[in-house]
Structures are given as structure tokens and as C-alpha cells.
Amino acid sequence: xxxxxxxxxxxxxxxxxxxxxxxxxxxxxxxxxxxxxxxxxxxxxxxxxxxxxxxxxxxxxxxxxxxxxxxxxxxxxxxxxxxxxxxxxxxxxxxxxxxxxxxxxxxxxxxxxxxxxxxxxxxxxxxxxxxxxxxxxxxxxxxxxxxxxxxxxxxxxxxxxxxxxxxxxxxxxxxxxxxxxxxxxxxxxxxxxxxxxxxxxxxxxxxxxxxxxxxxxxxxxxxxxxxxxxxxxxxxxxxxxxxxxxxxxxxxxxxxxxxxxxxxxxxxxxxxxxxxxxxxxxxxxxxxxxxxxxxxxxxxxxxxxxxxxxxxxxxxxxx
Amino acid sequence: xxxxxxxxxxxxxxxxxxxxxxxxxxxxxxxxxxxxxxxxxxxxxxxxxxxxxxxxxxxxxxxxxxxxxxxxxxxxxxxxxxxxxxxxxxxxxxxxxxxxxxxxxxxxxxxxxxxxxxxxxxxxxxxxxxxxxxxxxxxxxxxxxxxxxxxxxxxxxxxxxxxxxxxxxxxxxxxxxxxxxxxxxxxxxxxxxxxxxxxxxxxxxxxxxxxxxxxxxxxxxxxxxxxxxxxxxxxxxxxxxxxxxxxxxxxxxxxxxxxxxxxxxxxxxxxxxxxxxxxxxxxxxxxxxxxxxxxxxxxxxxxxxxxxxxxxxxxxxxxxxxxxxxxxxxxxxxxxxxxxxxxxxxxxxxxxxxxxxxxxxxxxxxx
Numbered sequence: 287x288x289x290x291x292x293x294x295x296x297x298x299x300x301x302x303x304x305x306x307x308x309x310x311x312x313x314x315x316x317x318x319x320x321x322x323x324x325x326x327x328x329x330x331x332x333x334x335x336x337x338x339x340x341x342x343x344x345x346x347x348x349x350x351x352x353x354x355x356x357x358x359x360x361x362x363x364x365x366x367x368x369x370x371x372x373x374x375x376x377x378x379x380x381x382x383x384x385x386x387x388x389x390x391x392x393x394x395x396x397x398x399x400x401x402x403x404x405x406x407x408x409x410x411x412x413x414x415x416x417x418x419x420x421x422x423x424x425x426x427x428x429x430x431x432x433x434x435x436x437x438x439x440x441x442x443x444x445x446x447x448x449x450x451x452x453x454x455x456x457x458x459x460x461x462x463x464x465x466x467x468x469x470x471x472x473x474x475x476x477x478x479x480x481x482x483x484x485x486x487x488x489x490x491x492x493x494x495x496x497x498x499x500x501x502x503x504x505x506x507x508x509x510x511x512x513x514x515x516x517x518x519x520x521x522x523x524x525x526x527x528x529x530x531x532x533x534x535x536x537x538x539x540x541x542x543x544x545x546x547x548x549x550x551x552x553x554x555x556x557x558x559x560x561x562x563x564x565x566x567x568x569x570x571x572x573x574x575x576x577x578x579x580x581x582x583x584x585x586x587x588x589x590x591x592x593x594x595x596x597x598x599x600x601x602x603x604x605x
Numbered sequence: 606x607x608x609x610x611x612x613x614x615x616x617x618x619x620x621x622x623x624x625x626x627x628x629x630x631x632x633x634x635x636x637x638x639x640x641x642x643x644x645x646x647x648x649x650x651x652x653x654x655x656x657x658x659x660x661x662x663x664x665x666x667x668x669x670x671x672x673x674x675x676x677x678x679x680x681x682x683x684x685x686x687x688x689x690x691x692x693x694x695x696x697x698x699x700x701x702x703x704x705x706x707x708x709x710x711x712x713x714x715x716x717x718x719x720x721x722x723x724x725x726x727x728x729x730x731x732x733x734x735x736x737x738x739x740x741x742x743x744x745x746x747x748x749x750x751x752x753x754x755x756x757x758x759x760x761x762x763x764x765x766x767x768x769x770x771x772x773x774x775x776x777x778x779x780x781x782x783x784x785x786x787x788x789x790x791x792x793x794x795x796x797x798x799x800x801x802x803x804x805x806x807x808x809x810x811x812x813x814x815x816x817x818x819x820x821x822x823x824x825x826x827x828x829x830x831x832x833x834x835x836x837x838x839x840x841x842x843x844x845x846x847x848x849x850x851x852x853x854x855x856x857x858x859x860x861x862x863x864x865x866x867x868x869x870x871x872x873x874x875x876x877x878x879x880x881x882x883x884x885x886x887x888x889x890x891x892x893x894x895x896x897x898x899x900x901x902x903x904x905x906x907x908x909x910x911x912x913x914x915x916x917x918x919x920x921x922x923x924x925x926x927x928x929x930x931x932x933x934x935x936x937x938x939x940x941x942x943x944x945x946x947x948x949x950x951x952x953x954x955x956x957x958x959x960x961x962x963x964x965x966x967x968x969x970x971x972x
Contacts, residue, residue, distance in 0.1 A: 500657050501690040503677040506707030506755070515703075519694040 323573035418483025490524025526593030683752035865928030895956030
């Protein structure tokens with residue numbers, strides 16, 4: 287039987303759709319802004335009113351990855367003709383790409399920072415989710431003395447703003463030589479994410495019937511084998527959801543990365559804004575850096591979206 | 606050849622003792638059913654045999670060797686769970702092959718054994734499916750297949766058909782029996798359903814509050830219940846149990862139920878067999894089929910009034926008012942037209958059971 291909707295219900299639905307559209311636009315506008323600026327010519331980046339229709343350019347990305355200097359004199363026609371296409375777009379902007387004595391292109395600091403971000407975020411996510419999964423399994427399946435207190439203690443590590451401990455952490459890290467090191471940030475981000483990972487994974491573990499493992503134990507497997515062959519595949523949804531959250535936290539972290547690192551292990555978040563201060567800010571380059579920085583999280587989340595949605599409705603969040 | 610023995614097994618959950626000094630011997634190829642209400646310790650006993658639960662005292666022996674310290678994986682036992690416990694991320698084939706993979710058999714051996722079990726259980730066409738695509742009955746067949754494929758020393762079944770609907774339960778019951786006869790492995794089966802227990806078991810083990818009440822063939826536990834609990838737990842409709850007083854009459858004994866004015870006639874031998882229990886603290890147990898009724902008066906029959914008639918198809922259950930007590934009788938379908946009818950009833954002495962009211966134990970009176 288078809289439900290009959292009153293005119294007020296129809297009107298409410300339309301208002302709701304408009305409201306959702308408005309909210310979506312508000313959320314997507316900054317992302318569009320960053321993405322469009324990343325492809326704009328430099329002179330259109332800061333026009334008032336903003337330029338919406340323009341010929342997209344790749345030059346901000348070329349500039350993002352290379353070291354450049356201002357051209358004192360324009361390149362000769364031979365130099366211009368001999369230059370590859372990506373160097374020409376830099377010439378067009380009144381800059382040139384810096385090369386070393388052997389003529390090799392000098393890279394900017396961005397690729398290294400980007401790699402640092404990837405290494406640190408992926409490693410800390412793997413560690414936090416891995417340790418969180420084991421810990422959650424322990425809490426979920428075995429009688430642990432003082433379980434409630436321990437779980438509260440684990441959660442309590444997130445009860446103060448992390449930046450409060452930044453100065454003591456910096457001093458301790460300096461004392462043990464962990465500042466400006468990959469391993470230093472990996473430990474830090476793993477520690478941040480672990481409590482969250484344990485809590486989230488415990489919810490997912492509790493949802494997996496323990497009869498599955500018991501069946502595997504009786505079928506001739508050890509508990510460890512049962513964990514890897516039965517529990518882990520069943521917990522895939524939870525692991526994926528937890529990994530996305532941990533990865534986003536580690537990937538976007540700014541304050542500690544700014545304080546604890548300066549060059550060798552610096553990640554992209556503190557590096558991108560630092561470019562504003564060097565000479566005249568080229569917003570298109572900063573937007574290109576930010577746009578590329580958004581991609582891994584977007585791709586990671588997109589790939590795991592089905593798990594994430596299921597995780598949202600079946601996992602710890604449901605409780 | 607697999608014999609299982611439980612010797613003085615005790616199990617505590619905190620301060621609560623869930624298994625109390627359990628002693629039981631299970632012979633090779635025997636189908637044993639642990640029967641009892643929920644919380645009676647039957648599942649804990651099964652899990653202890655499987656190695657999923659530790660015991661606090663006593664020994665569990667398989668073929669004479671203590672196994673209570675062995676892990677579940679090392680006991681060579683298979684188990685079927687009530688919830689089926691099929692691994693959802695694996696296909697039916699992989700589920701059945703899973704126990705064999707633990708034994709490190711070759712791929713071709715595993716394949717032929719999986720297919721042979723699938724043929725036995727008539728699930729060959731389901732091998733490629735995921736458990737979520739199966740019906741309840743097929744899920745249970747796969748679960749049984751997974752248990753059978755390894756040819757374990759013993760099969761443990763924890764209410765394996767409890768989650769199925771009534772019709773399917775009946776079908777699966779017959780299938781389990783057929784499989785047991787064909788495969789002939791020592792089996793321990795847990796259920797709270799006495800019909801399941803009666804139809805499947807070689808011997809039934811009845812448990813109550815962690816204590817073993819009686820072990821016997823289905824006929825033994827039905828016809829000669831060891832105590833009031835067994836008497837009332839086994840059999841449907843439930844056995845009538847009432848306080849009774851026995852008095853001597855000229856050439857017979859009279860058994861008065863509750864506060865009834867007149868007593869039912871019993872042979873004189875009852876008095877000697879009761880051995881002094883006649884004075885009180887006596888409970889009479891009689892199954893509905895042991896309460897005989899007729900329409901006209903006869904020797905030894907007391908006049909009674911029908912109260913409620915429950916037509917159950919092939920027979921009726923009629924409640925008869927005897928004093929302030931109700932006795933349930935089993936009659937031919939339609940024998941009594943309805944409530945308020947005057948009929949005549951007697952108790953068949955050969956089917957009567959007498960229990961000590963204080964201890965609940967049967968006085969083993971057979972007339």
C-alpha cells in the first residue's frame with residue numbers, strides 16, 4: 287500500500303533537501319577553492335571578485351616540486367626553445383628552475399615532506415591499528431582484572447589537549463635524540479591513536495561471536511591461528527574504519543610536527559604554510575601543495591568507503 | 606574405538622558451582638544426550654570435554670587418557686554449535702575443508718574428503734556458496750559436514766538443531782540419527798528438548814543444577830524416573846505428581862490423592878513395598894496415560910469431573926478434579942465431550958510411581 291504524504295510532509299522534505307544541499311555546498315566550497323586555485327594562473331589566484339572560469343594550468347605543480355629563483359633577465363629565445371615544457375611554464379611566470387653545477391634540476395622541499403608524511407602516517411597507522419586490534423581482542427575475549435579501570439585509563443590519555451604536553455615532550459625527545467626523526471613522530475602518533483584504536487576495535491571485536499574462534503579451536507587450530515584465520519577477516523570492517531580514522535589523525539597532525547621537526551622528518555602540514563613567508567606568497571603553489579596533500583586521505587577513504595559505512599552502522603559506534 | 610569418561614568433574618564460575626562431582630562413562634559409538642533446563646551445566650560439561658572450558662577438579666578421559674590439560678586442538682574432537690558458527694568469509698567448501706587444512710593433508714586429499722562428506726550430506730551443490738546464502742537446515746548440514754570431515758574421535762553437539770523451526774528440526778533429527786547409524790562415532794549431544802533426547806539417545810543423562818540426576822536409556826528414564834525432577838522433566842504432557850496417603854483396606858490398599866474424600870484402589874502389596882513410607886511424606890507420580898477413565902461406574906473407579914479438555918489431534922488431555930487437585934489423563938480423541946462431564950477414573954497401579962517427598966527420590970515401588 288502506497289503511503290500517502292500530506293502536503294506539509296512534501297514541503298518539509300523539499301526544505302530538508304535544500305538544507306542538505308546548502309550544507310553540502312558549505313562543506314565542499316573550501317575544497318573546490320583549493321582545487322581550483324591549484325590550477326589557476328598566479329595572477330588570477332587573488333582577484334576580487336574571485337575568478338571562477340579560467341584556463342587551468344599545471345604550472346603551480348611544477349613550481350611546487352622545484353626550487354626556483356626570480357628571473358633577472360628574460361630567457362633568450364634559444365634557452366626558451368631548448369627548455370622542456372614544464373620549465374617553460376616557469377619561465378612564463380617570470381621565474382627559472384634552479385639547477386646544480388651538473389645541470390640537474392633542484393627539487394623543492396615538498397616531495398620530501400610529502401614522503402615523510404606518507405611514511406609517518408602509514409607506519410603509525412599500521413602500528414596503532416595492529417596493537418589496538420591485539421589489545422582489543424584481549425579485552426574482548428579474556429577476563430582481565432580491572433578491565434573497566436584499564437579501559438578508562440587508556441581512554442584518559444586523550445582527555446587533555448595533546449599540545450599541553452608538547453613542551454615536555456620536546457624536551458624529552460631532545461634528550462633522547464628523537465626530535466626531527468621519523469621514528470619520533472611515529473611513536474608519538476601511534477601513542478595518540480592507540481587509545482582510540484583500542485576502544486573502537488573493542489566494539490568491533492565484541493560484535494564477532496566467540497563461537498567462530500571456538501569452532502576453529504576445536505577444528506585443530508591454535509588460538510593464534512584462529513585469530514589470524516578467523517577473527518582478523520571478520521574484523522576487516524572494523525580494522526578499515528579504525529585505520530581511516532588513525533590515518534587522518536596522523537596525516538593531518540600539525541602542532542607536534544611543527545614543534546618536533548624542522549627538516550629531516552618534517553611532514554607536509556607544517557611545511558605548506560611555511561612557504562607563505564618566503565618572498566611574495568604564491569597562493570597557487572600553496573593550493574597545489576594542499577590539493578596534493580588532500581589526495582591520499584581522499585583515495586584511502588574512497589577505497590575503504592564500504593567498510594567505513596558498515597563500520598559506522600555495525601561497529602562500536604552503534605553501541 | 607572411543608570411550609569418554611568423566612571422573613569427579615567439578616567446575617566453578619566464581620562462587621557458583623556449575624558442575625558438581627560428575628561421573629559418567631560413555632561407551633564407544635554410543636549416542637549420549639545431556640538433557641536439562643538451561644543453566645543445569647550440560648553445555649559447560651560438553652565444553653569441558655571439548656577443551657573450551659577448564660575444569661576445577663576431576664578427570665576427563667578419552668580412551669583412558671586424561672585430556673583435561675590438553676588444548677581443544679589436541680583432543681581430536683569435533684563440535685557442532687547451536688549458532689552453526691560457519692565462518693562467514695569462507696565458502697561452504699572452505700568451511701568444510703578448514704579442519705582438514707589444520708592436519709596438513711594434501712590438496713587432492715582434502716578435495717576428495719570434502720566432496721565425499723558433501724555427498725553424504727547432500728550438499729554438493731552448495732559448495733561454492735557463502736554461509737549467508739544458505740537456509741537454516743543447509744547451514745546445519747554444513748556445520749555437521751565440517752565436524753564429520755576430519756573423522757574425529759568423538760562428535761559433540763551443542764543444541765545443534767535448537768535454532769531451526771519445528772518442521773526442519775524434525776527432519777534434521779532424523780538425519781542426525783541416520784548419520785550416527787552410518788558413521789557410528791561416539792557422540793555427546795546437548796539439548797533441553799526431551800523429545801529430541803528421547804528420539805536420538807542410546808542413553809540420556811539428565812542434569813539439574815549441576816548434578817547428574819539419572820543416566821539411562823530413553824525407556825528407563827521415562828518408565829523408571831530416579832526422582833521427582835526426572836519424573837516431571839521427561840515426558841510430555843508432564844507426569845501428575847501429588848501428595849498421597851496410603852491406607853490399608855480389607856484386601857487392598859487405598860491411595861488418597863491430596864485432600865480427596867476417597868482413595869484409589871491399589872494392590873495390598875503396595876504397603877509392604879512402601880516399607881513404612883505410607884504414613885506421609887509420600888508423593889504419587891502417574892503419567893497421563895496411567896490415569897484410566899471410563900464413562901460408567903466400575904469396581905475401583907472413582908467418580909470425577911472433567912475440567913479442561915485439550916484436543917491434541919491423535920489424543921486428548923483431560924484435566925480431572927480429584928479433591929482440590931487436578932489429575933491429567935490421556936484419552937482417545939473426543940472421548941470426553943467437554944468440561945463438567947462426570948466420568949469415572951482409576952490409577953493403573955503398574956504405572957504408578959512413589960517418591961519420598963523430602964528427598965524427591967523414587968521409592969522404586971513396582972507393582
